[in-house]
Amino acid sequence: MRIDVITIFPEYLQPLRAALLGKAVERGLINLGVHDLRDWTHDVHRAVDDAPYGGGPGMVMKPQVWGEALDAVAPQAEGDEPGTKPRPRLVVPTPAGRPFTQRCAQEYAAEEHLIFACGRYEGIDQRVIDDAARRMPVDEVSVGDYVLVGGEAAVLVIVEAFARLLPGVLGNPTSAAQDSFSTALDGLLEGPSYTRPEVWRDLSVPEVLLSGNHALVDRWRRDQALVRTFHRRPDLVDRLPEDALDERDRAL
Numbered sequence: 001m002r003i004d005v006i007t008i009f010p011e012y013l014q015p016l017r018a019a020l021l022g023k024a025v026e027r028g029l030i031n032l033g034v035h036d037l038r039d040w041t042h043d044v045h046r047a048v049d050d051a052p053y054g055g056g057p058g059m060v061m062k063p064q065v066w067g068e069a070l071d072a073v074a075p076q077a078e079g080d081e082p083g084t085k086p087r088p089r090l091v092v093p094t095p096a097g098r099p100f101t102q103r104c105a106q107e108y109a110a111e112e113h114l115i116f117a118c119g120r121y122e123g124i125d126q127r128v129i130d131d132a133a134r135r136m137p138v139d140e141v142s143v144g145d146y147v148l149v150g151g152e153a154a155v156l157v158i159v160e161a162f163a164r165l166l167p168g169v170l171g172n173p174t175s176a177a178q179d180s181f182s183t184a185l186d187g188l189l190e191g192p193s194y195t196r197p198e199v200w201r202d203l204s205v206p207e208v209l210l211s212g213n214h215a216l217v218d219r220w221r222r223d224q225a226l227v228r229t230f231h232r233r234p235d236l237v238d239r240l241p242e243d244a245l246d247e248r249d250r251a252l
């Protein structure tokens with residue numbers, strides 16, 4: 001998979017070259033390019049923003065610079081035979097975007113080329129998104145109901161969420177299958193985890209986990225997931241499939 005990130009703070013994306021993701025890049029599972037948006041400015045001040053039309057606080061990122069950057073990163077070479085190059089998907093983090101969810105992460109993990117546009121200030125001139133949408137799929141997504149200073153932190157979250165789903169990135173590929181929000185858990189939160197010692201600061205591991213009875217352990221873990229989700233994310237319990245409602249009622 002190819003990932004391109006365009007930003008005015010390239011150093012902010014260094015974590016993508018560290019730890020598990022860094023190993024995936026080193027091993028060639030991910031082909032990562034981080035680009036400084038200012039490389040496409042032509043003025044002495046390397047300006048990337050301007051005052052908003054219609055007034056209002058803050059500044060808006062200029063369309064010309066973004067247009068040239070995206071043209072360079074996602075070239076629409078004339079005469080390209082359709083299907084010869086994977087068409088990139090442009091992802092634009094914004095507080096006004098659709099929620100980024102595990103389902104989005106699964107979709108992005110199946111893409112061949114993702115381009116991330118990291119805005120700053122009050123965001124990017126809308127015409128940049130509209131123009132890009134004329135030649136590639138564009139997603140405006142939000143990583144949560146709060147406002148960050150720019151898109152870079154959101155890109156780190158999004159890339160980590162889908163890259164861990166790529167074959168070969170996680171040491172144990174089965175662990176992602178049992179994650180919170182996974183299909184295996186019917187979208188529920190996962191329950192509590194424990195490891196040695198059996199007693200720590202007079203707190204004991206639940207007896208069932210020491211029983212060796214896998215059926216009982218599975219049932220306990222499912223009940224814990226239902227109870228935890230009911231208390232922390234009741235909206236997820238409401239989405240349970242029909243065939244999981246009986247056990248929901250039993251557990252709750």
Ligand SMILES: N#Cc1c(-c2ccc3ccn(Cc4ccccn4)c3c2)n[nH]c1N
Nearest residue numbers: 093094119120142143144147148150151154
């Ligand atoms: N994803 C996501 C985001 C963001 C986000 C993403 C990109 C930018 C580019 C600029 N800003 C600051 C800003 C301030 C005021 C109004 C608009 N934008 C961003 C914020 N905030 N919260 C999320 N869940």
